Amino acid sequence: MSELLTPTAQKPISNRRDSHVMLSRVANSLYWMSRYIERSENMARLLDVNLQLMLDFADFNDDQLEKHWLPILCSAGDEETFFKLYEKADSESVTEFLTFREENPNSIISCLFSARENARQVRDQISLEMFETLNECYLFLKSSNAREIWQSGAHEFYEQIKKYSHLFQGLTGSTFTRNEGYEFINLGKFLERADKTTRILDIKYHILLPSVSDVGGAVDAAQWQAILRSASALEAYRRFHVEDILPKKVAEFLIFSPTFPRSIRACMQHLDGDLHRLSGKEHREYKSPEERAFGKLLSDMNFMTIEEILDSGLHQFLQLVQTTLDRLDDHIYQEYMYHPPVDTQAEILLHQQQMQQQQ
Secondary structure (H helix, E strand, O other): OOOOOOOOOOOOOOOOOOHHHHHHHHHHHHHHHHHHHHHHHHHHHHHHHHHHHHHHOOOOOHHHHHHHHHHHHHHOOOHHHHHHHOOOOOHHHHHHHHHOOOOOOOOHHHHHHHHHHHHHHOOOOOOHHHHHHHHHHHHHHHOHHHHHHHHHOHHHHHHHHHHHHHHHHHHHHHHOOOOHHHHHHHHHHHHHHHHHHHHHHHHHHHHOOOOHHHOOOHHHHHHHHHHHHHOOOHHHHHHHOOOOOOHHHHHHHHHHOOOOOOOHHHHHHHHHHHHHHHHOOOOOOOOOHHHHHHHHHHHHHOOOOHHHHHHHOHHHHHHHHHHHHHHHHHHHHHHHHOOOOOOHHHHHHHHHHHHHHHO
8 A cells, every 4th residue: 555645734933033924923823723624624524424334334344444444544644653552443443543632633633722722823813703613612622521422423523523613614704804814724724625635535546445346336336425425525426417426427526626615626726816816926927836836737637637537547646636735835834934043143243244334
């Protein structure tokens, strides 16, 4: 099994004290607040769908369970951390690890705690309603009721996590001023969303059936339906394709749909608009290598067909998208959030030299 790219982690901001860096600190917190909330929602949906899928295959043995759950760990980049804490990958251990273990930075509880901490750091920049929603979610997860609800009915627990995310995003759209901060929130949301859609599709590549003979069978159909449900895309897909769920059509829909808000193309179009509004540049005026690679990929996707992607390799295409998004994340950090530490002594010396020249 080839290793998928690990989701990026929040990068540190230097300690330089000036007004511009204070803006970069705000941008960093808003961006990661949004990414962590989106990541937690996607993880909740993915775990909920796969737990329900297991009800249809209750006769799976330990080996089959491990083949099902390992790709999900791999997609989050958490396989190594998992096996430091657990001996085997099954429904209970994987879902607990991806939900409650704070040792895992991509677990739901870690993501939402990080989102709340980033929101706290920019408390004066976001609305009261936004912060109260995150704080309520934080208090829920800190309480003993959270694990009790999860143990008595995981579906209800994950539904609650999704509702917090939807409420927060709705309040953001309704109460946050349309300024540069809003662009950073959108950048975080749509970059994370596009990345997670690639990983949901790539999970299918790695699970890839107990045997080739199952292609087109009950397991195959159930897994492709689970892919759609993991992206909240089942109903939207059926509006466009009333026939059976076909692998090629599912991949085409989740990659290319211009109207479904979780498709890779739709997310990248949002990113493209936000990047141009933030930089003030006209379209097609990308300057950095990372921006140009992103713009080229988006342009290519306007002319690609699903047949071309499948012929060259779905997994390879999804890795290209992940790599491009990862590089774009680095560019956003370097361009808007990172400032090298100031050499105070050198600045004092330079100031003294300038004063002497003026005398």
